[in-house]
Amino acid sequence: NAGVMQNPRHLVRRRGQEARLRCSPMKGHSHVYWYRQLPEEGLKFMVYLQKENIIDESGMPKERFSAEFPKEGPSILRIQQVVRGDSAAYFCASSPSGTGGNSPLHFGNGTRLTVT
Amino acid sequence: GEDVEQSLFLSVREGDSSVINCTYTDSSSTYLYWYKQEPGAGLQLLTYIFSNMDMKQDQRLTVLLNKKDKHLSLRIADTQTGDSAIYFCAERPYSSASKIIFGSGTRLSIRP
Numbered sequence: 666n667a668g669v670m671q672n673p674r675h676l677v678r679r680r681g682q683e684a685r686l687r688c689s690p691m692k693g694h695s696h697v698y699w700y701r702q703l704p705e706e707g708l709k710f711m712v713y714l715q716k717e718n719i720i721d722e723s724g725m726p727k728e729r730f731s732a733e734f735p736k737e738g739p740s741i742l743r744i745q746q747v748v749r750g751d752s753a754a755y756f757c758a759s760s761p762s763g764t765g766g767n768s769p770l771h772f773g774n775g776t777r778l779t780v781t
Numbered sequence: 782g783e784d785v786e787q788s789l790f791l792s793v794r795e796g797d798s799s800v801i802n803c804t805y806t807d808s809s810s811t812y813l814y815w816y817k818q819e820p821g822a823g824l825q826l827l828t829y830i831f832s833n834m835d836m837k838q839d840q841r842l843t844v845l846l847n848k849k850d851k852h853l854s855l856r857i858a859d860t861q862t863g864d865s866a867i868y869f870c871a872e873r874p875y876s877s878a879s880k881i882i883f884g885s886g887t888r889l890s891i892r893p
Binding site (some may be wrong): 669671698700706707708709710713721723724756758769770771772773774775 | 785812814816821822823824825826829870879881882883884885886
């Protein structure tokens with residue numbers, strides 16, 4: 666029973682390049698969340714998606730960042746024209762249901778993005 | 782507003798109990814969670830408590846919730862070296878039920 670799968674584990678990009686981070690939720694989970702963790706800090710919510718819909722993107726920077734969760738395939742977090750401040754660990758989590766009830770998040774091992 | 786606060790560090794002797802504390806601001810929180818993060822890994826759900834409960838026990842873990850004071854604690858009995866990690870408190874507020882809000886984490890270190 667595979668957990669949340671994220672790839673790549675480590676990603677190095679030069680300033681100005683694009684970063685694409687992938688997340689496959691746990692089997693049976695249709696809700697995906699992206700969080701960012703800066704060094705020595707907690708997790709900050711970025712975006713919450715269901716299949717083909719963005720439900721809450723209140724934590725996502727308005728520019729350069731986008732996320733999708735297509736009908737088929739993994740969820741993608743895309744960062745265009747990366748800057749050094751984007752260096753962080755990006756965690757994906759999934760749950761079987763979203764709002765209401767007990768629906769704890771199950772996390773992947775993260776993608777560590779380094780911008781040089 | 783939504784805010785979760787924890788102390789940053791805790792050092793405990795092996796075999797003693799560890800108590801990690803957390804305060805939150807949203808009184809409408811429905812569920813509160815404790816997650817554990819080991820170096821280089823993602824977050825592992827340890828336990829959770831529904832807001833109408835005062836206490837939950839699960840083997841070596843005891844969660845206490847004081848809803849009046851908006852205070853949550855995690856007690857780890859007989860702390861072992863394998864318990865060294867960062868522990869995150871998190872809440873699911875009713876007002877923003879689509880997301881879970883995390884504290885900054887408490888780094889637990891075990892001394893012999």
